[in-house]
Amino acid sequence: MTSAIILVLAVFAASAVEAVEALTIVVAAGVSRGWRSAFEGVAVALVVLAVIVGAVGVPLVHLVPISVLRVVIGGLLLVLGLGWLRKAILRASGHKALHDEDAIYARTVGELRADATPAGPRRRDAVGFAVAFKGVFLEGMEVVLIVISLGSSDHRLGLAAIGAGAAVVIVAGVGALVARQLSEVPENTLKMGVGIMLVSFGTFWTGEGAGVHWPGSDLAILVLVAFFALVAFVGSVALKRLVPTSVGAGEPAGRSLA
Amino acid sequence: MIRRGFVAFGRFWWDFLIGDTPELFVGALVVIGVAFALRHERAAAVVTVPLLIVLVLGLSTYRGRLRRSESTGH
Numbered sequence: 001m002t003s004a005i006i007l008v009l010a011v012f013a014a015s016a017v018e019a020v021e022a023l024t025i026v027v028a029a030g031v032s033r034g035w036r037s038a039f040e041g042v043a044v045a046l047v048v049l050a051v052i053v054g055a056v057g058v059p060l061v062h063l064v065p066i067s068v069l070r071v072v073i074g075g076l077l078l079v080l081g082l083g084w085l086r087k088a089i090l091r092a093s094g095h096k097a098l099h100d101e102d103a104i105y106a107r108t109v110g111e112l113r114a115d116a117t118p119a120g121p122r123r124r125d126a127v128g129f130a131v132a133f134k135g136v137f138l139e140g141m142e143v144v145l146i147v148i149s150l151g152s153s154d155h156r157l158g159l160a161a162i163g164a165g166a167a168v169v170i171v172a173g174v175g176a177l178v179a180r181q182l183s184e185v186p187e188n189t190l191k192m193g194v195g196i197m198l199v200s201f202g203t204f205w206t207g208e209g210a211g212v213h214w215p216g217s218d219l220a221i222l223v224l225v226a227f228f229a230l231v232a233f234v235g236s237v238a239l240k241r242l243v244p245t246s247v248g249a250g251e252p253a254g255r256s257l258a
Numbered sequence: 259m260i261r262r263g264f265v266a267f268g269r270f271w272w273d274f275l276i277g278d279t280p281e282l283f284v285g286a287l288v289v290i291g292v293a294f295a296l297r298h299e300r301a302a303a304v305v306t307v308p309l310l311i312v313l314v315l316g317l318s319t320y321r322g323r324l325r326r327s328e329s330t331g332h
Contacts, residue, residue: 071290078286078311079275086279086319095323141270199311206290207307211297214304224308231312235319243323 003218006225007150008163010197014146015167017190018139021104023175025135028108033128040124041132049140057148057157066155070209073149074202080145081198088192089232093239143168150201192232200224281321285314 030038060069090096112131143164151160204221207214214220276283289310296303 071293075286075290078289079282082282082285082311082315082318083277083279085315086282086322089315089319090322145274199315202286203289203308203311206286207293207303210290210293212293212303212307213300220304227308228312231315235316239319239323 003221004156004159006197006221007156007201008159010194010201011143011146011150011160011163012167013190013197014194015143015164016171017187017194018143019168019171020175020187022136022139023171024105025108025139026132027175028105029112029128029131029135032109032112033125033131037125037128038132041129041134042136044129045133045136045140048137049144052141052144053147053157053161057152060148060152067209067211069152070205072209073152074204074206074209076145077149077198077202078206079202080142080149081195081200081202083195084191085195085199085228085232088188088195089235089239091188092192092236093243095239095243146198196225196228196232199228203228279318279322281318282314285311285318289314 026038026042029041087096108131112127147157147160147164151157200221203224204214216223289307292310293303293307296306
């Protein structure tokens with residue numbers, strides 16, 4: 001029960017973060033290239049992602065031995081979670097620029113408007129479709145990985161998918177209501193929380209898969225969450241106090257996975 | 259078309275697993291190895307595995323901070 005609640009929270013928070021990033025790109029595509037193509041791009045990307053969950057996740061659960069699945073997935077969660085946590089600590093300590101959805105929105109709109117191909121609100125537009133598809137697909141792939149990883153290692157694929165779906169629906173609904181006030185979302189805090197949960201699950205499943213039985217069984221996940229939260233907090237404070245900041249550097253221009 | 263798909267798929271996994279933080283991938287492999295090595299020593303495993311993960315996180319975070327400083331001449 002405990003692990004189910006943490007699983008849903010982890011999937012929900014991770015999906016919400018990715019959904020905010022995807023929404024920025026979709027709104028930029030819709031505003032600058034027309035909504036019809038943007039929505040079509042979103043719909044096709046969601047269908048492709050759902051097919052991937054069904055085609056990869058379901059066979060994984062039924063065909064691969066659970067101990068192998070837990071080690072592989074534990075390792076994947078560690079790589080993914082440590083990546084998120086590392087960036088969140090660097091951002092919280094001022095060593096990396098915060099993720100700015102408004103800046104990303106402005107840049108994407110600028111690039112799309114600079115494209116000479118004509119587009120209108122009611123016409124099909126290949127550029128708008130491609131940008132919206134790519135945004136939703138790339139951000140969604142990370143959600144799919146988390147859903148499959150957390151869901152299949154605990155035989156709760158359906159529950160994980162519901163958590164992810166709920167996050168996407170809520171972010172899309174809120175996004176439609178507040179008209180892209182996406183910079184208000186405390187993204188770095190969410191990312192740090194998600195990173196802590198992914199690392200905790202990764203540690204737990206890696207150990208279980210290797211044959212290490214954690215004291216208290218599922219309750220050990222809560223202890224690991226508290227432990228890694230403390231580590232992240234201490235790490236951020238220590239890095240901020242002991243090492244001079246270099247935020248002026250900003251982020252590399254390329255897309256990052258977190 | 260199929261070739262491009264495979265290349266894109268491979269690139270996605272390369273970026274996902276290794277990207278600009280290969281130490282996290284190597285660190286995760288080491289953690290898995292240590293977990294297997296200590297599977298019969300429960301007390302040692304439940305202490306060593308989380309601490310090893312903290313060490314990997316600390317090294318990677320410090321490396322990220324150093325790289326950013328070097329790129330700006332700090």
